[in-house]
Amino acid sequence: MKNDDLKNAIDKLKIENIKMEHISKIGEGAWHNVFRIERNIEEDLVLRIRKKNAYGQLQVYKEIDLITEYESSKVYYHQANQCSYPICPSFFDYFQEESLVFTVESFMGKGKTLQYLSDSEAITIGEELGKFFKIMHRKDPDIQGFGNIIWNGKKLEGKMQEEVSYIWQKDNDFYLSILNSLTTTDLTFNREKVVNKILNLIKNRRENQQKISLVNQDVTPENIILNLDNVSLIDPFPKLDFDLKYAGYFVFCYKFLLPAYSNTDRYINHDYNQNSKILSRIADGFMNGYIGDNVDLYKCLLDEYILWTLLEAHEHYEILNESDLDPKTLQQMGDKEMIKNRLTLCLIELEKLSLDSSFNFFNRRDF
Ligand SMILES: Nc1ncnc2c1ncn2[C@@H]1O[C@H](COP(=O)(O)OP(=O)(O)O)[C@@H](O)[C@H]1O
Ligand SMILES: [Mg+2]
Incomplete structure (x- = not known):
């Protein structure tokens, strides 16, 4: 500069x-x-x-x-x-x-770095964030519509303006279409278990329409000031999307995505792999804070986590089929070898989550 x-x-x-x-x-x-x-x-x-x-x-x-x-x-x-x-x-x-x-x-202060957080501090920070996101998601956004936010010359609006119930069914259809395309590939994974799990999950999900909220698509630790007294959020990447879907995304980021992407140029200096335990504690705290005393939310967040894993697997598969990777993809996802390895991780995670015992996946406490 x-x-x-x-x-x-x-x-x-x-x-x-x-x-x-x-x-x-x-x-x-x-x-x-x-x-x-x-x-x-x-x-x-x-x-x-x-x-x-x-x-x-x-x-x-x-x-x-x-x-x-x-x-x-x-x-x-x-x-x-x-x-x-x-x-x-x-x-x-x-x-x-x-x-x-x-x-x-x-200026929002200077937070701690991940590696200096104790387990209990990480849980406390996660809880604060979980409680905040719950309230944030409950609030009706001032911006109309759904999806990516755009400036129309006068004000911000969501890219889609259709009925919520229509958007919700489309959202569910989309997961079925990527499930279908993954099952017709030559990838090795337990198709029967995964397909059963996701078909059941989507059947149930259709009946439980979520709320459109102002969500944040960039909740990585660089955009959070990890301060014990007052945790702060900076540099958001907002969107209008479904509440529980994005609560699940936070957990998915901290339990899976960040460690899985730690070898890319984009994240190589952040040591997310070495700090995966602390990231996971933040996610545990987040679940406690978000769920509060509404125990039914535990299953909803787990289901959303499964769908994010499916989406990630599908995205990796699609990118592997492209002939050349653009510089941004290379920086953010790594080369084809790294993408292939991460796809394997996604499929293993998906299989694990499709087992009947997966209900205890997140070291579930008695909420
Ligand atoms: N309002 C703020 N208060 C304190 N620190 C900040 C603030 N904004 C940015 N920072 C620091 O600068 C870093 C990079 O800022 P960020 O806005 O996330 O950049 P970018 O848009 O390139 O991702 C953050 O990780 C944080 O350490
Ligand atoms: Mg940033």
């Missing part, structure tokens, strides 16, 4: 009395270089300057996409803080022109 970008961003912010020595780099994700601005009287701020290169590719400036992304974050932060203040930055703004794009938001 050019140092000019930082100077220009500070000029544009028009905050008085900011000297360069009050500014320090605190982080970097795939998309932004991140700086803390220390201030005397008012709260510290975070400046996120957008990178021109991401995933090894020059990023083309697309105004609508940037508005969509940053307006969605703003809405997510606002709704999240209505549910549990101050879980997200209370201040958020952004600036964009072709040569410089940045956001500015409240």
Whole structure:
């Protein structure tokens, strides 16, 4: 990043009395270089300057996409803080022109790194998150529609505007179609068990329509400030989708996805494999917090976990059949060998979850 970008961003912010020595780099994700601005009287701020290169590719400036992304974050932060203040930055703004794009938001502190969390701290943090997501999912979103969120020139809306019951049946049909396509491949797995499990699960799921909520598709630990007193969420990737499906996604991420992806360029520096026990404790805590005293939710989350595993297996299979992998896929999923190995992991997980004994899969406690 050019140092000019930082100077220009500070000029544009028009905050008085900011000297360069009050500014320090605190982080970097795939998309932004991140700086803390220390201030005397008012709260510290975070400046996120957008990178021109991401995933090894020059990023083309697309105004609508940037508005969509940053307006969605703003809405997510606002709704999240209505549910549990101050879980997200209370201040958020952004600036964009072709040569410089940045956001500015409240500084949420510096959390612990995963490896320094004890088991009980990880469970506590997971519980806090579970309780928060439960409330967040229950709240009716201000944005209409379903699916990916887009900026229509005036406001945000979901890409689909159909009836919920129709979308729900389509969602269930989709899992059956990927189940069908996986069973007609030459992959080795216990087809009978897996097919039975998923057919039964979907039959039951159809009858229990979930609620459309504002969900977060990027709940990885880099976007969570692991603070014991007040855990915070930053850099959300919001979408309008079903509540329990995304509660299951959190558990799936922490129990399966993060360790399984730890060998990719995208995640290699995060040691998710070495920290898999701690990640798993966060997921256990999340389940406790989300489920509360509604024990029926345990089975719902387990079912959603199974469906995410099915989806992941299918996605891996599809990608293996493509002739060339684009740079983003290579960075995020690895080369074909890594994808093949991960597909095997998905299939083993799916088989395990399809056994009758799978009800105790998550070291189930007596909720
Ligand atoms: N509001 C904030 N408060 C404290 N730390 C932050 C804040 N925003 C970002 N960070 C730090 O910077 C890192 C990268 O920021 P992030 O916004 O996730 O970048 P990217 O959009 O590239 O993923 C985070 O993992 C976190 O450590
Ligand atoms: Mg991030």
